[in-house]
Amino acid sequence: MASAEEASRPFAGLSDVSISEEIPVEGDIAVPVGPSTRDDEFSTLDEPVKETIVRDLRAVGNKFIHVLYPKRSSALLRDWDLWGPLLLCVTLALLLQGGAADSDDQGGPQFAEVFVIIWFGSIVITLNSKLLGGTISFFQSLCVLGYCILPLTVALIVCRIVLLSGSGNVSFAVRLAVVTASFGWSTFASTAFLADSHLTNRKALVVYPVFLFYFVIGWMILTFSPGN
Amino acid sequence: FDEAGSLLESNRDAVTISIEDEDLKSKRQRSAAGFAQDVGDEEPLINEDREELLSGQKKNAPFWTFEYYQKFFDIETHHVKERILGSLVPWPGKNFIQVHLRKNPDLYGPFWICTTLVFVIAISGNLSTFLRCLGSSNYKYTAEFGKGEFSSTDTTKRLCKCFIVCINYETFIFMQDKCPVYLLNRMCFPVSIAATAIFSYAWLVPLGLWGLLLWRSNKILNLVSYSFMEIVCVYGYSLAVYIPAVVLWIPHVEWLRWLSIVVALCLSSSVLVMTFWPALRDDHPKVIIATVVGIVLLNGLLAVGCKVIMLASNVG
Numbered sequence: 001m002a003s004a005e006e007a008s009r010p011f012a013g014l015s016d017v018s019i020s021e022e023i024p025v026e027g028d029i030a031v032p033v034g035p036s037t038r039d040d041e042f043s044t045l046d047e048p049v050k051e052t053i054v055r056d057l058r059a060v061g062n063k064f065i066h067v068l069y070p071k072r073s074s075a076l077l078r079d080w081d082l083w084g085p086l087l088l089c090v091t092l093a094l095l096l097q098g099g100a101a102d103s104d105d106q107g108g109p110q111f112a113e114v115f116v117i118i119w120f121g122s123i124v125i126t127l128n129s130k131l132l133g134g135t136i137s138f139f140q141s142l143c144v145l146g147y148c149i150l151p152l153t154v155a156l157i158v159c160r161i162v163l164l165s166g167s168g169n170v171s172f173a174v175r176l177a178v179v180t181a182s183f184g185w186s187t188f189a190s191t192a193f194l195a196d197s198h199l200t201n202r203k204a205l206v207v208y209p210v211f212l213f214y215f216v217i218g219w220m221i222l223t224f225s226p227g228n
Numbered sequence: 229f230d231e232a233g234s235l236l237e238s239n240r241d242a243v244t245i246s247i248e249d250e251d252l253k254s255k256r257q258r259s260a261a262g263f264a265q266d267v268g269d270e271e272p273l274i275n276e277d278r279e280e281l282l283s284g285q286k287k288n289a290p291f292w293t294f295e296y297y298q299k300f301f302d303i304e305t306h307h308v309k310e311r312i313l314g315s316l317v318p319w320p321g322k323n324f325i326q327v328h329l330r331k332n333p334d335l336y337g338p339f340w341i342c343t344t345l346v347f348v349i350a351i352s353g354n355l356s357t358f359l360r361c362l363g364s365s366n367y368k369y370t371a372e373f374g375k376g377e378f379s380s381t382d383t384t385k386r387l388c389k390c391f392i393v394c395i396n397y398e399t400f401i402f403m404q405d406k407c408p409v410y411l412l413n414r415m416c417f418p419v420s421i422a423a424t425a426i427f428s429y430a431w432l433v434p435l436g437l438w439g440l441l442l443w444r445s446n447k448i449l450n451l452v453s454y455s456f457m458e459i460v461c462v463y464g465y466s467l468a469v470y471i472p473a474v475v476l477w478i479p480h481v482e483w484l485r486w487l488s489i490v491v492a493l494c495l496s497s498s499v500l501v502m503t504f505w506p507a508l509r510d511d512h513p514k515v516i517i518a519t520v521v522g523i524v525l526l527n528g529l530l531a532v533g534c535k536v537i538m539l540a541s542n543v544g
Contacts (some may be wrong), residue, residue, distance in 0.1 A: 128301075128336070128339075128340075130294075131294075131297060131298050131300075131301040131336075132301050132336070133298070133301070199304075201304040201305055201306070202304055202305060203305070204305040205303075205304075205305055205308060205336060208340065209340060209343075212340075212343070212344060212347065215347075216347055219351055219354075223354060
């Protein structure tokens, strides 16, 4: 009976076992290692820092090129990163900051305002796209929207250069043309990436908020004027 | 024995899961059939049992999950277009909720119409100032930074009726062509005020109205009852008529401004009143009058508020 009970409860007999100090306990704890995993090849701990940074920069630059020539490619979607959007947003906010030098806080838009508008707008549009049943993930959508601000940033740089030469009617016409073209480019580029993930009868519902977002940013760029 | 007991329990669970699955499947089939019939139904109020079943199916997700809100975005482009047109052109006798919503209220329309209206107000304010100073190139403004004292007299008189806070934040920059050009911070302030005003109108007034209808339906037997989301939806779509009205405020033509604000007020109020008439029809006359007057008054307050915000971003 006792032996049957003992057999039914495994390790039951070991409850009162103690190992005396004279018995050496030794052995090998060796986990059989399979073929070397992928992580070993991509271990970035040993490579020089410059290589790590250059790889990321190359990825960001690659995505910039994809935005400039928007065709249906999945590179932007597949390896999303938020470095590019951060870079563009900071550039835009720094360049839009301006205004008179003698007014402390009433001069131009503060850095934080532009930053908040861009990121909050992107998050709201992403949520809208996901609620409408989009198949893109949250961060992929943020990545696409951020990267597609590139044409508008270029337009802002061009506008600032044009404003250096004067601010009459001709410069306004040039600025209007540049901003309109870049706004159209941004909207077209982002819809090329975003709209495909939705049903055909909801595409307009997804595209309209993107249109409104880039329109507001374009308006901010158009009405920008540096102080004296 | 413990092992045997645990094995039996797990088996029991397996049995109950399969039963629940069958139950869900049959419920889904019934609801699909019910929905197909409901679409062809012209009088959705008759088959209230079927709707209760449908609404019961819809309310499965609790309100803090993503799926709960996803069912309010279950619309297509042509639905949104029809609803916006239905709110712009109120047809006597056509109840917006019954004709257009058909038990499928959405949050897409109200949210994006409110957002568009906020930005249109800010941009129109900027544009109307720009147009004004294009016409009068000799008009000089002087301003003291941060203090809000202006030397232009009649504009301050007009604006004293507006928010004093807005005036205190106004600053001007001179350009070589003597035309003050607005900077973005002029846009951020009207955007924040307009956003607060419009979004609180779009949420708090429907909340009050829904509470009122709930209170009255306890006292008087109503055949018609609207859910909170449907009321929010109606109010959101009724704001769509203000977008072209605000765009018409850009040129400084007084009669056009007054005409557009009156037409917008009439259209949106009539949509709202016609929607809520069936719910109030059987009530005490005083309650009916009070509610209708309240709806129209709050709508008018919003219209005036939009104009004030535009004026506040348009000193001059």
